[in-house]
Amino acid sequence: MDKLTIKASPALAGNVTISGAKNAALPILMAGVLAETDFVVSNVPNLRDVNTSCELLRCLGADVEQLAGAKVRISTTNLNECCAPYDLVKTMRASILILGPLLARFGTADVSLPGGCAIGARPVNLHLHGLEQMGAKIDVEEGYIKARVDGRLKGAHIFMDMVSVGATENLLMAAALADGTTVIENAAREPEVSDLANCLVAMGAKISGIGSATLTIEGVAHLSGCEYRVMPDRIETGSFLIAAAVTRGSIRCESADPKALEAVLAKLEDAGAQITSGDDWIALDMKGKRPKAVNIKTAPYPAFPTDMQAQFCVLNALAEGTGRVTETIFENRFMHVPELSRMGAKMELEGNTCIIEGIEKLNGAQVMATDLRASASLVIAGLMADGLTTVDRIYHLDRGYEHIEDKFKGLGGEVIRVK
Numbered sequence: 532m533d534k535l536t537i538k539a540s541p542a543l544a545g546n547v548t549i550s551g552a553k554n555a556a557l558p559i560l561m562a563g564v565l566a567e568t569d570f571v572v573s574n575v576p577n578l579r580d581v582n583t584s585c586e587l588l589r590c591l592g593a594d595v596e597q598l599a600g601a602k603v604r605i606s607t608t609n610l611n612e613c614c615a616p617y618d619l620v621k622t623m624r625a626s627i628l629i630l631g632p633l634l635a636r637f638g639t640a641d642v643s644l645p646g647g648c649a650i651g652a653r654p655v656n657l658h659l660h661g662l663e664q665m666g667a668k669i670d671v672e673e674g675y676i677k678a679r680v681d682g683r684l685k686g687a688h689i690f691m692d693m694v695s696v697g698a699t700e701n702l703l704m705a706a707a708l709a710d711g712t713t714v715i716e717n718a719a720r721e722p723e724v725s726d727l728a729n730c731l732v733a734m735g736a737k738i739s740g741i742g743s744a745t746l747t748i749e750g751v752a753h754l755s756g757c758e759y760r761v762m763p764d765r766i767e768t769g770s771f772l773i774a775a776a777v778t779r780g781s782i783r784c785e786s787a788d789p790k791a792l793e794a795v796l797a798k799l800e801d802a803g804a805q806i807t808s809g810d811d812w813i814a815l816d817m818k819g820k821r822p823k824a825v826n827i828k829t830a831p832y833p834a835f836p837t838d839m840q841a842q843f844c845v846l847n848a849l850a851e852g853t854g855r856v857t858e859t860i861f862e863n864r865f866m867h868v869p870e871l872s873r874m875g876a877k878m879e880l881e882g883n884t885c886i887i888e889g890i891e892k893l894n895g896a897q898v899m900a901t902d903l904r905a906s907a908s909l910v911i912a913g914l915m916a917d918g919l920t921t922v923d924r925i926y927h928l929d930r931g932y933e934h935i936e937d938k939f940k941g942l943g944g945e946v947i948r949v950k
């Protein structure tokens with residue numbers, strides 16, 4: 532099993548090119564099921580979850596070509612199977628996003644329940660309830676969601692109890708091909724939801740309110756393929772910016788979108804970073820200074836993203852002062868805390884808040900990656916730790932960061948993959 536070893540690094544410096552966003556690419560690939568003609572997605576990151584998504588589409592009978600230049604071409608002409616099996620779904624939660632498209636286009640979908648995962652239970656009741664409101668009959672049998680509809684799904688007025696990115700995406704895709712108008716209230720406003728909505732519009736869907744909490748979808752009978760470019764990964768961008776901040780460096784992220792990252796950039800400025808940006812780049816300069824501790828509370832967009840919480844814990848662990856980090860989205864997303872504590876970080880958990888007293892440097896240690904962003908936080912911590920840090924179980928990291936060791940190497944960070 533691959534591992535990463537990380538040595539104490541000098542201040543990170545230079546340019547890094549940001550990849551396409553995992554959390555936008557995965558729903559957009561699933562939306563391929565809705566397209567009756569060839570669909571080409573570009574700026575698709577080369578990640579384990581992308582390969583799993585392509586595998587899932589192939590297993591349904593779709594023709595999927597992963598082309599050079601970060602492109603994927605999907606043709607659904609031969610799609611003849613409507614079952615997403617457990618073996619694939621268990622490795623990637625985003626598989627649940629195949630449910631809405633299959634049901635909307637073919638009237639039938641059997642999708643394995645994704646089950647819980649390390650960061651929390653992650654139920655799918657909102658996905659199922661919304662589809663039922665659109666006329667689907669849903670049974671859960673032997674670990675599978677079995678959804679059926681006679682004819683087309685019907686437009687419905689759906690109020691979401693909680694802000695859910697996945698449920699908003701599933702219902703948006705289902706509503707695009709439904710008969711009549713669907714209104715989704717209290718919809719997630721994450722930039723990745725808007726990216727999916729813009730892709731559906733490019734396929735011929737009629738959606739208004741994109742980027743707001745009320746999405747109105749006038750269903751159409753057919754959607755066609757198009758060529759669509761996935762947005763830049765705001766979480767990868769934020770992760771590199773934090774790595775630069777903790778090493779007191781100065782980097783520039785190319786192909787990045789500063790508008791999607793406002794809450795994170797504001798916190799980095801509070802930590803003492805100088806941030807400058809243009810339409811498609813963001814630069815951070817710490818001018819050799821140690822960051823100051825900041826308080827963080829995760830919440831749905833446009834507030835501070837849960838996917839950046841672990842990385843900010845590391846920033847606080849190395850900052851001047853004491854910072855409080857509160858997680859409100861997932862009930863078990865502090866698994867990096869015991870690992871960072873093994874590296875000498877002074878962290879204490881009180882319910883869903885982590886209180887962190889900053890120290891000058893961590894100690895290298897053998898640590899274990901427990902989930903995707905926790906893994907990224909351990910790599911960042913290793914850059915400011917005396918001695919060698921080894922991060923085990925990096926298959927989590929490979930789900931969400933493309934060529935992470937090469938990108939760090941380009942900035943002067945000593946991150947090496949050991950096969």
Ligand SMILES: CC(=O)N[C@H]1[C@@H](OP(=O)(O)OP(=O)(O)OC[C@H]2O[C@@H](n3ccc(=O)[nH]c3=O)[C@H](O)[C@@H]2O)O[C@H](CO)[C@@H](O)[C@@H]1O
Nearest residue numbers: 653654655656657658693694695696697698831838860861
């Ligand atoms: C709002 C939010 O920040 N969502 C994050 C969530 O998206 P993801 O789509 O995975 O999760 P949701 O947005 O659906 O979940 C948000 C909250 O709603 C709850 N829930 C969700 C669906 C449902 O049917 N029932 C239910 O109770 C979840 O348990 C969670 O507490 O994880 C992704 C991966 O880390 C992040 O990129 C998203 O930013």
Ligand SMILES: C=C(OP(=O)(O)O)C(=O)O
Nearest residue numbers: 554624625838903904931
């Ligand atoms: C936890 C994440 O992804 P997933 O929803 O695919 O598990 C993430 O992107 O941080």
